[in-house]
Amino acid sequence: MLVTLEGLDGSGKTTVWEALHERYPDAVFTREPTNSWYGDAVYRSIEDDDADPLAELFLYTADHADHLSRVIEPALERGDLVISDRYSDSRFAYQGATLEAADGHGLADPLEYVVDVHRPFSIEPDLTIYLDLDPETAAARAGTTNKFERAEYLASVRDNYERLLERDPDRFVRVDATQSPEEVLEATTDVLAEAVGESR
Numbered sequence: 001m002l003v004t005l006e007g008l009d010g011s012g013k014t015t016v017w018e019a020l021h022e023r024y025p026d027a028v029f030t031r032e033p034t035n036s037w038y039g040d041a042v043y044r045s046i047e048d049d050d051a052d053p054l055a056e057l058f059l060y061t062a063d064h065a066d067h068l069s070r071v072i073e074p075a076l077e078r079g080d081l082v083i084s085d086r087y088s089d090s091r092f093a094y095q096g097a098t099l100e101a102a103d104g105h106g107l108a109d110p111l112e113y114v115v116d117v118h119r120p121f122s123i124e125p126d127l128t129i130y131l132d133l134d135p136e137t138a139a140a141r142a143g144t145t146n147k148f149e150r151a152e153y154l155a156s157v158r159d160n161y162e163r164l165l166e167r168d169p170d171r172f173v174r175v176d177a178t179q180s181p182e183e184v185l186e187a188t189t190d191v192l193a194e195a196v197g198e199s200r
């Protein structure tokens with residue numbers, strides 16, 4: 001079973017993901033960007049304020065393809081529970097917003113384009129937990145250390161996440177990320193326990 005955690009920078013994904021290690025000791029914990037050299041390339045791009053948005057999309061997507069074949073597919077074939085801190089929806093929301101800000105880069109609907117790029121080869125999560133937080137609080141928590149962590153940009157990323165939730169209401173579960181870390185963890189654990197129970 002593939003579970004993904006999504007949300008704006010600073011929404012508390014990594015905090016929850018780390019706490020879940022203890023609750024699900026047998027699960028495979030993974031993340032995007034990954035710790036491979038593809039992931040290193042992605043982090044170089046994040047630090048580059050002038051990165052071409054389309055080039056950046058394909059760097060992230062290369063990292064995702066490698067993540068699928070090296071980590072996700074083998075784990076799912078073994079029947080493991082996989083919990084990923086960010087996954088394809090981050091690309092749909094973030095690169096959709098970056099391309100949109102670049103006048104769509106000639107694309108009629110950047111978010112749909114990014115979804116289409118993934119469709120032939122990617123694996124859809126069984127469950128996506130969306131940590132919902134307003135962009136101002138998210139940017140403040142994240143510390144605005146990179147180009148993606150500014151409130152204005154995060155507002156358009158959040159709009160994209162809302163589109164994704166609307167088109168896929170059965171896969172997404174929204175968790176209110178303004179709650180305390182303990183409450184966010186409890187809500188996430190409840191959702192996970194139900195989903196894991198159902199899949200047995």
Ligand SMILES: Nc1ncnc2c1ncn2[C@@H]1O[C@H](COP(=O)(O)OP(=O)(O)O)[C@@H](O)[C@H]1O
Binds near residue numbers: 007142178
């Ligand atoms: N529920 C919460 N309420 C307040 N602060 C939080 C909460 N969850 C995480 N934080 C803090 O916000 C910052 C970003 O959290 P993090 O888990 O790294 O978010 P993300 O992985 O989504 O970027 C960290 O300093 C973390 O301690």
Ligand SMILES: Cc1cn([C@H]2C[C@H](O)[C@@H](COP(=O)(O)OP(=O)(O)O)O2)c(=O)[nH]c1=O
Binds near residue numbers: 010085086087088092
């Ligand atoms: C996985 C992924 C991340 N990102 C962005 C979100 C983050 O600003 C940055 C690094 O991701 P991450 O290390 O998960 O940041 P955080 O823990 O602050 O949420 O990359 C994308 O734009 N597209 C993607 O596909």
